[in-house]
Amino acid sequence: CxxxxxxxxxxxxxxxxxxxxxxxxxxxxxxATGWTPYDANKIDNLGFGKYPNIITNMILERYASPNGPTKGRIIRPSDGKAIESIAFVQCAGSRDENHLPYCSYICCMASLKHATYIREQYPDAKIYIFYIDLRAPGLRYEKFYNKIKADDKVFFIKGKVAEVSEDSGTKNITVVAENAVTGEKIRQTVEMVVLATGMQPSAAISxxxxxxxxxxxxxxxxxxxxxxxxxxxxxxxxxxxxxxxxxxxxxxxxxxxxxxxx
Incomplete structure (x- = not known):
């Protein structure tokens, strides 16, 4: 114009x-060519691009932004409804020989930060964080992690997510993982899933x-x-x-x- x-x-x-x-x-x-989020479409078993209520951490960041597509409101993509339960899947593409074999360093802290976004907008929402190893490098990061851990509606599950599925009626997502501590197979149904996708150096792509x-x-x-x-x-x-x-x-x-x- x-x-x-x-x-x-x-x-x-x-x-x-x-x-x-x-x-x-x-x-x-x-x-100083920076980084690019790993393409979640390449991770076949985690449902991105197939189920509307599975998004990436970068998409959630845009939702939370005041100048983003939802004006800062974090809502379900499929129907625009408020969120009562949400799961974060850590190491989505990282520490995986089929994708990025290394730890992307920032993903754990980013998801903990995003958990505070959810809590600010939805005080009663249940938040599930599935992780391989939760890494909070540095004293301040460790204190932040302990603060999130003190929330009785945030649940940390040590286990790599194996698969996800969608209920065609409700569009809710069921996350399947094995608890590495107890050996128990977990099937957790939530309204929305966030994939903590890895960090790929831009210079490696171009x-x-x-x-x-x-x-x-x-x-x-x-x-x-x-x-x-x-x-x-x-x-x-x-x-x-x-x-x-x-x-x-x-x-x-x-x-x-x-x-x-x-």
């Missing part, structure tokens, strides 16, 4: 601008046209002896925002050192 051009007082928008390639000669490059070394999982390996090109944050390993910022600062300093020593 062109209204952005009228609104920009700096005359910084050109709607007729065409794509062009610009070449720069530089002394160092910091690759590899930059450069002389970079990658580990088997697609993360860029830093070669400090060679110098000149450095990977930061999730381009180098799974990381949260805090550790990504710290790592990026270190890589920026490494780049400066490379230039100074030449």
């Amino acid at each position: 062109g209204k952005c051009v009228e609104a920009c007082k700096y005359d910084a928008i050109d709607l007729k601008m065409e794509t062009k390639t610009i070449n720069f000669k530089v002394g160092a490059i910091v690759w 590899r930059p046209n450069s002389e970079l070394n990658y580990n088997p999982d697609g993360f860029i390996i830093n070669d400090f002896n060679k110098g000149g090109m450095f990977a930061a944050g999730c381009a180098n390993k799974p990381a949260d925002v805090v550790s990504s910022n710290q790592n990026a600062t270190g890589m920026a300093l490494k780049a400066i050192q490379t230039l100074v020593r030449r």
Whole structure:
């Protein structure tokens, strides 16, 4: 509509601008190419794309956002109703040799955060968290985990989800898992399921046209002896925002050192 051009007082928008390639000669490059959520459609046994009330953690984040599709309200996708029960499936695609063999680092804490979203909107909702190993790295994260654990309507089940199914009438989802502690087979029916999908390095999906070394999982390996090109944050390993910022600062300093020593 062109209204952005009228609104920009700096005359910084050109709607007729065409794509062009610009070449720069530089002394160092910091690759901070970030990450991409693993495609949940590839995880056949967890029902994403097949059952409407199974979503990913990124979709839930959009629901909870004030400028998201539901204006911040977390509701069932199939009918827009309030939620009385919900299950979080951890390691959806992570720590799985058929998908991502590594821990994606952020998923456990993200689901604990999402549990607080649910609790704020639905004080009486039952929340089930199915996990392989719950990881809360750092003192503050551990305290946050203990806070969630104190909620008597949040249930932690140590067990990898094997399958899910849908009731065609209610659209409720039944989650099947084996409790790794008791050996009991669990069939838990909930109104909605959230898959905590893993973290995939963007550079592994679309590899930059450069002389970079990658580990088997697609993360860029830093070669400090060679110098000149450095990977930061999730381009180098799974990381949260805090550790990504710290790592990026270190890589920026490494780049400066490379230039100074030449």
